[in-house]
Amino acid sequence: MNTIIRSPLAFAISAALATTALPASAQEDAVKIVQSKCLACHTEESHTKKNEGAPQWSRISHQRKTPEGWLMTIGRMQMMHGLQISDDERSAVVKYLADRQGLAPEETADYRYAMERRLDTMEAFDDSFFEEMCARCHSGARVGLQRRPAEEWEHLVHFHLGQWPSTEYQALARDRDWFPMAINDMVPKLAKMFPMDSDSWDHWQAAPKPEFVGQWSFAVHQPGRGDGSGLMTVTKQEGDQYSVSVDGQWADGTPLKGSGSAIVYTGFEWRAEIDLGGVITRQVLAASKDGMNLRGRVFEAAHDERGMEFTAAKATTGNSQIIAVYPQNLKAGESTEVTIVGAGLKGRVSMGNGVSIEKVLKRSYNSVTVLTKADADATTSANAVTVGGVNGGQFAVYKKVDSVKVQPAFTIARVGGNGGSTPKVQARFEAEAWGAGPDGQSGTDDDIRIGYLPANWHVEPFDEAAKADNDVHFAGRMDAASGVFTPGNAGPNPERRMSTNNAGNLKVVASVKDGDQTLQGDGQLIVTVQRWNDAPLP
Amino acid sequence: MNNKNKMRKTLRSLMAGAGIVGAALTSGYTYANGPALKAGQEYMVVANYPNQIHVLDLQTDSLLKTCKVPGAYGPGVLQVAPDKKTVYMLTNHYEDVYGINVDDCSISFHTTFSNKQKYLRTKSLFSMALSPDGKELYVMHNPTKLNRDHYRVQDSYLAVYNTADGKDAKPVRTFPAPRQVTVMATGKDGGLYMAGADIYKMDVKTGNYDVHLPSRNWERPLYVQPDVLNAWPIQTPSKDFTILYTTARFQDEKQDLATADWIYGYLNVDLETGETETTDFGPITEIYFTGMKSPKDPNLVYGVLNRLAKYDVKQQKLIKAAELDHSYYCIAMNHDGSKVYLGGTFDDVAIYDADSLEKLGNIKLPGGDMAISTSQIFVR
Numbered sequence: 001m002n003t004i005i006r007s008p009l010a011f012a013i014s015a016a017l018a019t020t021a022l023p024a025s026a027q028e029d030a031v032k033i034v035q036s037k038c039l040a041c042h043t044e045e046s047h048t049k050k051n052e053g054a055p056q057w058s059r060i061s062h063q064r065k066t067p068e069g070w071l072m073t074i075g076r077m078q079m080m081h082g083l084q085i086s087d088d089e090r091s092a093v094v095k096y097l098a099d100r101q102g103l104a105p106e107e108t109a110d111y112r113y114a115m116e117r118r119l120d121t122m123e124a125f126d127d128s129f130f131e132e133m134c135a136r137c138h139s140g141a142r143v144g145l146q147r148r149p150a151e152e153w154e155h156l157v158h159f160h161l162g163q164w165p166s167t168e169y170q171a172l173a174r175d176r177d178w179f180p181m182a183i184n185d186m187v188p189k190l191a192k193m194f195p196m197d198s199d200s201w202d203h204w205q206a207a208p209k210p211e212f213v214g215q216w217s218f219a220v221h222q223p224g225r226g227d228g229s230g231l232m233t234v235t236k237q238e239g240d241q242y243s244v245s246v247d248g249q250w251a252d253g254t255p256l257k258g259s260g261s262a263i264v265y266t267g268f269e270w271r272a273e274i275d276l277g278g279v280i281t282r283q284v285l286a287a288s289k290d291g292m293n294l295r296g297r298v299f300e301a302a303h304d305e306r307g308m309e310f311t312a313a314k315a316t317t318g319n320s321q322i323i324a325v326y327p328q329n330l331k332a333g334e335s336t337e338v339t340i341v342g343a344g345l346k347g348r349v350s351m352g353n354g355v356s357i358e359k360v361l362k363r364s365y366n367s368v369t370v371l372t373k374a375d376a377d378a379t380t381s382a383n384a385v386t387v388g389g390v391n392g393g394q395f396a397v398y399k400k401v402d403s404v405k406v407q408p409a410f411t412i413a414r415v416g417g418n419g420g421s422t423p424k425v426q427a428r429f430e431a432e433a434w435g436a437g438p439d440g441q442s443g444t445d446d447d448i449r450i451g452y453l454p455a456n457w458h459v460e461p462f463d464e465a466a467k468a469d470n471d472v473h474f475a476g477r478m479d480a481a482s483g484v485f486t487p488g489n490a491g492p493n494p495e496r497r498m499s500t501n502n503a504g505n506l507k508v509v510a511s512v513k514d515g516d517q518t519l520q521g522d523g524q525l526i527v528t529v530q531r532w533n534d535a536p537l538p
Numbered sequence: 539m540n541n542k543n544k545m546r547k548t549l550r551s552l553m554a555g556a557g558i559v560g561a562a563l564t565s566g567y568t569y570a571n572g573p574a575l576k577a578g579q580e581y582m583v584v585a586n587y588p589n590q591i592h593v594l595d596l597q598t599d600s601l602l603k604t605c606k607v608p609g610a611y612g613p614g615v616l617q618v619a620p621d622k623k624t625v626y627m628l629t630n631h632y633e634d635v636y637g638i639n640v641d642d643c644s645i646s647f648h649t650t651f652s653n654k655q656k657y658l659r660t661k662s663l664f665s666m667a668l669s670p671d672g673k674e675l676y677v678m679h680n681p682t683k684l685n686r687d688h689y690r691v692q693d694s695y696l697a698v699y700n701t702a703d704g705k706d707a708k709p710v711r712t713f714p715a716p717r718q719v720t721v722m723a724t725g726k727d728g729g730l731y732m733a734g735a736d737i738y739k740m741d742v743k744t745g746n747y748d749v750h751l752p753s754r755n756w757e758r759p760l761y762v763q764p765d766v767l768n769a770w771p772i773q774t775p776s777k778d779f780t781i782l783y784t785t786a787r788f789q790d791e792k793q794d795l796a797t798a799d800w801i802y803g804y805l806n807v808d809l810e811t812g813e814t815e816t817t818d819f820g821p822i823t824e825i826y827f828t829g830m831k832s833p834k835d836p837n838l839v840y841g842v843l844n845r846l847a848k849y850d851v852k853q854q855k856l857i858k859a860a861e862l863d864h865s866y867y868c869i870a871m872n873h874d875g876s877k878v879y880l881g882g883t884f885d886d887v888a889i890y891d892a893d894s895l896e897k898l899g900n901i902k903l904p905g906g907d908m909a910i911s912t913s914q915i916f917v918r
Contacts (some may be wrong), residue, residue: 041686059687155688162682162689165632165661168718174767175754177735179691179717498844498864 017067017094017263017271017282017536026239030096031055033089041081054100059155064147064196066108067098067265068115068536075536080163095240095265102266103145104204105289114141114537115269116284116297117304120411120427130193132172133186139538143190147198150191157182209267210291212242215315217366219324219341220248220256220298222308223407223428224482227326228256229341229367232312240264244272251326251339270294273301285310292319305425313343315366320344322392325385328451329396329433330355331514335373337361340385340393347388354378354397380435382448396450401514402436403443404455404521412526413476415502418489422530429483431455431510431521455510457483462505462524469497475504475527483510487527503527572603574641575623575918580872583625583640584881584913585614587906591625593640594901596872596879596915599889601901605643607636614911615664618773619701620672622918628677632661635677637701649699649707651677657684658692664769664912667722667730668701669742675699676730676742678719679712694719696730698742713745721771723779725809731779733768737805739812751805751814753783758816760788762798766805768828770882770912775833775873779807782829782841784822802849804829804839819849820856827867827882832892834875842869842880846890860895862888868908870915881913 034057035044045056055061065073071094077083078090085093113121123140125131134143148156161167161179168178216232230248237243241263248256255277262272262283272283282304285296292314299307311323322342330336335358340349345368349357354375362369368387374397385393407430416424433453437446459478461467474496476487488502496502504527512519531538572593575581580596589611595602609630617626619637624646626637637647651660658681665678677699681692694717697709719734730740732747735754740747749755753766764783774780783805786798803818819839826841838857839849843866847859867882871892878895880888885906889898 043687158682158689158691161691162659162684165663165680165682169663169720169767171765171767174718174735175763175765177717492864498862500864 017071017091026092027096030092033085033093034060034096037083037085037089037093038077059152060097061101062149062152062196064101064103064201065098066103066115066145066537067094067269067271069142069145070094070097072536095263098265098269099240099267102201102269103147104198104200105268105286106200107147107198108145108269108286111141111144112286112296114139114145117299117307118297119304119425119531119538120408122410129185130189133178133182134190136170136172137167138535142535142537144194145537147194147196147201148191149196150187152196153187153190154183157187204267207267207289210287210289212236212262212264212270212287212291216294216312217315217323217341217343218246218248218294218310218312219326220308220310221324221326222306223430224479224484225250225308227251227324227339228308229324229326229339230256231315231366234262237261242272244274246274246276270296274298283310285312292316292321293323303423303426305427313366315343318344320346320388320390322385322387322390325393325395328394329398329453330372330374332374332378332397332399333376335371337369338372338395339367339369340387341367342387342390342392345387345390347390350386351395352383352385352397353381355383355395380437380448380450382450396435396448398433398435398448398450400435400517401433401450401453401512401519403434403447404453404510404512404519405432405434406430406508406510406521406523407432407452409523410526411523412528413485413487414528414530415476415487415490416530418491420490420530422490422532422534424487424490425531426487427485427525429457429485429508429510429523431483431512433512433514433519453512453514455483455512456480457511458509459485459506459525460509462507466505469500469504471504471506471527474502475506476502478508485525485527490530501529503529572643575602577918580915580917582870582879582887582913582915583616583618584868584887584903584908585611585616585627585629585911586885586903586908587611589629590905591616591627591638591640592903594879594887596877599899599901601903603640603643604904605638605640607638608645608648609634609636612909613664613769614909615666615769615771616912616914617666617668617771618914618916619668620670622916624672624701625914626666626668626675628662628664628666632663633659635662635666635675635699637675645705647675647699647701647703647707648705649677649709651679651681651697658682659684664720664771665722665732667724667771669724670726670728673701674742675701676722676724678715678722678732680717693717696732696740696742696745711742711745713740713742713747715740715745715747721768721781723771723773723807723809725807725812726777727812729812731807731809733766733779733781733805737779737781737807737814750812751807751816753781753805753816756816758787760790760793762786762788764803769910770828770868772828772830772868772870772912773914773916774830775871775875775915776831776836777809778831779809780830781805782826784825785818787818802826802841804831806831817851818854819851820854823856828869830869830871832875833871833873840869840871840878840892842866842878846878846880846895848892848895858895860890860897863900867910868913870913872915873917879913879915882908882911884908887913 043058219229228250233245235243245259258276260274268287270285280301285294294312298310324341358371378397380398413427414425416422433450435448436442478485492499506525508523582594589607591605593602615628634650660681667676683690696713696715698711719732732738736749737751738747739750764785766783768781800822801818806815827843829841832838845859848857866880870879878890885903887901
């Protein structure tokens with residue numbers, strides 16, 4: 001029954017958003033493609049007032065989705081319903097539908113983690129009915145990134161139970177009259193939560209759209225790697241396609257350079273594929289409505305868990321902002337180079353009380369690097385950083401570290417490799433230092449975030465069961481210096497109790513040295529099995 | 539309601555795993571040659587990939603023969619006919635039943651539920667039973683109408699087949715039936731017990747049914763709604779139709795889950811008499827996919843998943859548990875109650891002494907994973 005997961009097509013599909021060229025007269029072509037490929041099953045409908053002039057098709061014209069959502073839909077038509085369509089044709093249809101029937105920026109805001117492939121996100125919904133009926137098998141984001149009228153949500157319920165008949169027998173379904181509840185209660189709820197018609201979408205369609213061409217000053221942060229910054233130059237190609245070049249460096253001076261191409265969907269959804277020094281990466285970014293910022297995640301195409309936070313400011317006249325300051329902190333009495341990244345960074349640099357600027361080492365419109373020194377008697381504080389009149393940066397000075405938190409506090413890694421179809425999925429951790437604040441007590445509201453510090457990493461059994469099963473030995477290895485955990489091989493392991501696989505439940509421990517003291521913080525890592533069904537939206 | 543939800547959340551990840559598995563396709567098939575079964579002798583049947591039925595000789599605890607079955611595997615639910623010669627298998631992705639004569643591996647019966655002409659795709663989720671005389675086969679149908687651009691889930695119904703109708707059998711009667719029915723069994727009186735939200739009993743002549751033994755809708759003071767899943771219609775030597783449940787019982791009307799007892803129990807229909815039981819047999823310490831009463835001592839209940847466990851029902855106490863080489867889903871016991879046979883998952887049947895729970899051996903099966911097949915023990 002799991003045809004999706006077995007098909008090589010599934011893997012090809014997840015890679016398809018930024019790679020294929022669109023035909024010149026894209027809109028016309030997309031309509032022709034839909035008419036020639038989709039109308040074997042869908043029917044052409046009479047034009048409505050709202051979509052005057054544009055053709056309407058059954059099902060297709062009554063839903064709004066993200067580019068990933070449309071890609072999944074067409075991919076499913078290929079895998080389950082025999083649709084024959086070339087990659088170029090599919091790209092053209094995805095583009096056409098995402099532009100005409102997409103989501104407004106604010107409609108995506110709560111669920112961007114799904115598009116950004118943050119697959120360790122722990123979703124939590126106040127509405128337990130929504131969680132049990134929808135987010136039990138797949139992410140709630142997959143639902144939250146669609147808009148449909150009630151009739152279409154009802155079709156979706158029928159599709160689910162028809163395609164996966166065990167749905168109504170599973171835990172949290174067999175305790176209730178699942179199908180009548182899905183139809184009578186869930187459908188109206190979804191139509192209200194995620195309606196086809198919305199003011200947001202109407203306004204966004206009418207609004208001026210961001211201009212992507214030009215230079216973007218960017219900053220990145222990758223756990224296990226650190227910070228970097230540079231310039232991303234965007235040049236217009238056909239339609240909403242762009243060529244992209246990236247020129248920057250990591251904090252340690254390693255180049256961060258590459259080039260590639262991008263497509264913009266729905267006026268603000270930026271999807272790029274960039275070759276960064278031989279590693280193919282994807283950018284899933286959203287432009288702010290005013291076109292002055294790009295935000296999201298960049299990750300390796302073959303290993304989406306290896307990703308970086310990405311923030312960019314348009315390097316253009318009138319845009320003055322600070323988007324990043326790194327490193328994030330300085331110990332009293334010590335000095336360091338600090339880089340401030342943003343746009344329009346003119347004027348005097350201030351790092352706040354207790355931190356003096358010894359020298360400006362490097363300066364451009366988009367970044368300033370200064371040599372800073374923290375006063376020997378500086379107390380722990382989180383300072384505002386300004387450059388001239390530009391605010392927005394943060395920098396901590398600290399007397400001593402009072403506590404350490406492991407970030408993320410809970411995450412997963414997945415076994416893989418070993419001749420199987422699915423690679424290992426690593427986990428990455430950072431040690432976040434905190435000061436106790438005025439009350440001298442850690443864990444209270446007045447704690448001061450100092451920020452990330454280098455740590456020495458190891459793992460321990462999380463509980464007695466993990467100890468008895470020797471999870472530390474079998475589940476993988478933690479790199480002591482980087483905080484990167486690489487899980488064990490996939491498959492049953494005859495050396496383990498009941499030949500179980502190399503899953504494990506581990507306590508992740510960070511040891512941070514601060515002067516004479518060493519502080520520890522811990523988090524939890526579940527090493528689990530492969531993600532077999534790896535759809536563009538989880 | 540809130541307490542029930544908490545209960546469900548605790549259990550949900552544990553029991554959902556018995557879902558639908560993928561399948562390998564067979565390209566053609568041949569009938570295996572092998573000896574016919576001998577009258578009076580005890581056998582076990584179990585199915586595995588790539589869609590085959592194995593007959594095990596329980597006198598020697600060895601593989602006697604293998605019958606290939608057409609189509610794709612899954613779920614591999616087996617029911618042994620009263621003639622102790624024909625084995626019915628729900629297979630081909632939950633859409634076909636084959637009747638196989640295990641003496642010579644020939645096909646005596648076949649039906650496919652789906653109807654391409656009517657754009658109906660129909661599946662049965664483990665729901666198959668035979669009349670006491672073996673003349674009728676009962677299968678729950680869950681149809682979906684595959685319209686050109688949308689699906690419509692249709693009402694579930696019970697389909698009755700004549701087992702004599704051969705290789706292109708069609709239902710001779712159909713009756714409306716509740717959704718969410720999984721396993722079924724027939725009583726001595728011919729009534730059909732269907733385990734769904736509750737255990738219903740249907741008159742297979744009229745289609746009338748009512749609740750015979752409530753589970754989801756039980757009314758047991760201080761108990762939360764039980765969690766019940768069964769995908770293994772085990773034909774027991776004691777003629778018991780046994781389904782495990784998990785539940786919690788509050789100490790008092792304050793309904794504090796923190797102090798509640800967490801309980802394993804079974805719902806039981808005596809297929810000879812129709813008598814019912816709702817019996818707690820012990821605290822929950824681990825999950826069992828299947829369980830059964832001992833044929834020789836009804837006070838003993840066995841359960842299996844990651845361990846094989848034995849409970850004293852009256853004392854509601856775990857007597858003993860055996861560690862296993864790997865998980866097993868489906869339990870079976872021989873008629874004198876001396877041995878436990880574990881099937882399901884992987885490709886070997888493990889044999890345990892029913893008293894000591896010492897392991898007696900394994901029978902390795904040719905082919906692949908049994909997955910969620912039902913194994914059955916019978917005397918020819």
